[in-house]
Amino acid sequence: MSQLPKLGLLMLLAAMTSGAFAEDTQAPSNGEISATIGVVNKYIYRGGEENDDPAVQLGLEYAHKSGVFLGYWGSTLNYDPSDEDQDHGFEHDFYIGYGRVLNENWSYKSQIVSYYYQNGGTVYSEDGLDKRRTTGFEMLNDVSYKDLTLGLGVMLADVSYANAGDVYLSAAYSYPLSKDFSLNTSIGASLYNDSRDDQLVQTTESFAFNEARIGLSKTVAEKVDLSLDYVYGGEGRDGVDFDNHVVVGANFNF
Template sequence: MNQLYKKTVLATLFALGSISAFAADETQANGAWSGSLGVVNKYIYRGSEENDKPAVQAGLEYGHNSGFFAGYWGSTLNYDPTDDTQSHGFEHDFYVGYGRELNENLSYKSQVMAYVYQGGGSIYNEDRSEKRRTTGVEFLNDVTYKDLTVGIGVLLSDVSYGNAGDVYLNAAYSYVLPYDVSLNSAVGVSVFNDSRDDSLLSTTEDVVFTEARLGVSKPLADTGIEFMSDYVWGGKDREGERLDDNVVVGLTYSF
């Protein structure tokens, strides 16, 4: 891990940690801050390994009473999408959206998410005649009924890992067990758009099972820390390659 990378991670954690004391008690008349700090043994996103080593993750969000919200979430990675020689990187997710509770059992949320990677920039094909940016933008929508959430995400831009028009469908269900333990499950399916393929990205599978998760979570007394453990069954990627199964274990402090 180089010095610049260390400084980036430490600066992010210091800034969020400094804000936590303020955010915990600061609830203004028109909205409130919330955030999280966490660590996981692996970072698995939609079945793919974004970091197969311990990852530090942090987020901060402001929610307005009108339903509008904006926030940031970040994680360490074990790669740099623009430099194959690097074994580390950082993912920055910025989002803005709107959500409301329709009644005590039903709510919805829509948001636009920008995925920005350390170094940014573009990747090129061998003769540098074509390029794709690593920064992507996705439109996400979730509907929650009691403990069931169903969602759809639509990629809005061509990027190094996907085509505009790619769709991700997912569902998650949480069931409360005794002793404040929650049984959590989720499943995701990808619908790929191959009409925008080029020399940098190819698609052989139109619809694939992406991942399924089953695990447990439990808050640790009144500390604000939650323990989680998931088993992740990997599906396939857009080229039909099998994704690995993984066990993910982590701790998250929420404020």
């Protein structure tokens, strides 16, 4: 079976079972459980291609009334970070954090995210002298004022794709339109730490604009979000330009 029929079958199954799932995951009054399952025609992260084929993505989160939250998010990939011969893989993100709504305009949240890759492990340089884990840890911080969100992420450890101390800066603005449409825009750039470079991670740009996005989203049947984004690619830490992309997606929320 090809990838597209598989994805269509998965989306149909999610639509048929979402009501039952929502009933089973009702949280007590001091917290709330939410879940999503979705599909995108390609998975683009901070300008780079994580999957240029259709990707299935899912998430599960528990949020306590105190502001503490924890959750999981995952996506299919078209590569394995520890095996160049593999054309598929899976990304698992586990996170825990704290956030508060201060008033009708201001809110914030901070979280620690662990990026774990299926069958991931240690990557070695060609001469075997340098090695790095594929599992990464990052601290993410967001401050929101109305529909504007500013973000700052800091890598906490060296990994096969980044250095400890790398900083990611972002800004996102969402503007509600009529008939449940929203106009969404965002921009992201990185400050790269080259002091920890080795044979596996090489930095030629201390600062790089990574991507800009503009798109539309619409809520359908209350629990389904459809989106269409144009991603203008910047460049990575090695100065190589990213491609531009059109990303289409659908999310089932329950």
